[in-house]
Amino acid sequence: MSKVKLTITMSVDGFVAGPGQSPEHPLGVGGEELHGWLVALKAFRESHGGEGGEVNASTPIAEGILGGAGATIMGRGMFGGGPGPWDGSWQGWWGDDPPYHHPVFVLTNHAREPLELQGGTTFHFVTDGIVSALEQARAAAGDQDVSIGGGASVAQQYLAAGLLDELVVSIVPILLGDGARLFENLGDAKLEQIESVEAPGVTHIRYRRA
Numbered sequence: 001m002s003k004v005k006l007t008i009t010m011s012v013d014g015f016v017a018g019p020g021q022s023p024e025h026p027l028g029v030g031g032e033e034l035h036g037w038l039v040a041l042k043a044f045r046e047s048h049g050g051e052g053g054e055v056n057a058s059t060p061i062a063e064g065i066l067g068g069a070g071a072t073i074m075g076r077g078m079f080g081g082g083p084g085p086w087d088g089s090w091q092g093w094w095g096d097d098p099p100y101h102h103p104v105f106v107l108t109n110h111a112r113e114p115l116e117l118q119g120g121t122t123f124h125f126v127t128d129g130i131v132s133a134l135e136q137a138r139a140a141a142g143d144q145d146v147s148i149g150g151g152a153s154v155a156q157q158y159l160a161a162g163l164l165d166e167l168v169v170s171i172v173p174i175l176l177g178d179g180a181r182l183f184e185n186l187g188d189a190k191l192e193q194i195e196s197v198e199a200p201g202v203t204h205i206r207y208r209r210a
Contacts (some may be wrong), residue, residue, distance in 0.1 A: 006148035007168040009034045015179040037202040057199035070144025071137035075154040103140040152180040
């Protein structure tokens with residue numbers, strides 16, 4: 001069976017998004033700084049149609065995020081478009097050719113027809129919970145892994161339910177002070193560290209479900 005994996009970036013004080021999340025600040029105030037290590041990489045830039053960039057110890061982590069998965073699950077906040085009933089003109093943050101190139105399942109309370117975009121990305125909107133989303137994602141992924149895209153609430157739900165097989169936390173040396181914490185509302189979830197990778201501006205710690 002395919003594995004369920006999450007790679008997420010966290011400030012040293014435990015936040016995966018800053019305070020005041022909004023359409024203008026989707027990662028909260030200061031939250032964009034979390035991903036400086038990622039956007040500097042050649043692997044990231046090439047996946048978004050860009051050029052240049054660095055190759056360093058973070059490259060295999062980025063390649064693991066951007067490739068190898070056959071489906072992704074994300075929350076309504078990560079897909080964007082604001083709360084409440086859908087504005088059908090909203091197609092996500094990524095333009096006509098999102099970087100996923102496989103089916104994406106968006107957890108939401110509001111039904112919406114699937115949204116097919118360029119490059120093989122189709123967004124499916126799931127209204128009946130995390131287990132249903134995972135079943136659909138596994139079916140779509142086949143032998144490939146399922147990636148949990150975030151944000152914090154989605155990560156917490158899959159961790160608390162014991163449905164996450166592997167977690168990579170990329171810790172950056174910034175202090176956000178407030179925002180969305182990763183390690184809350186987890187019940188008796190337990191993790192075992194299996195790897196630590198030091199890289200420029202970030203430390204990657206890989207865990208598996210204990």
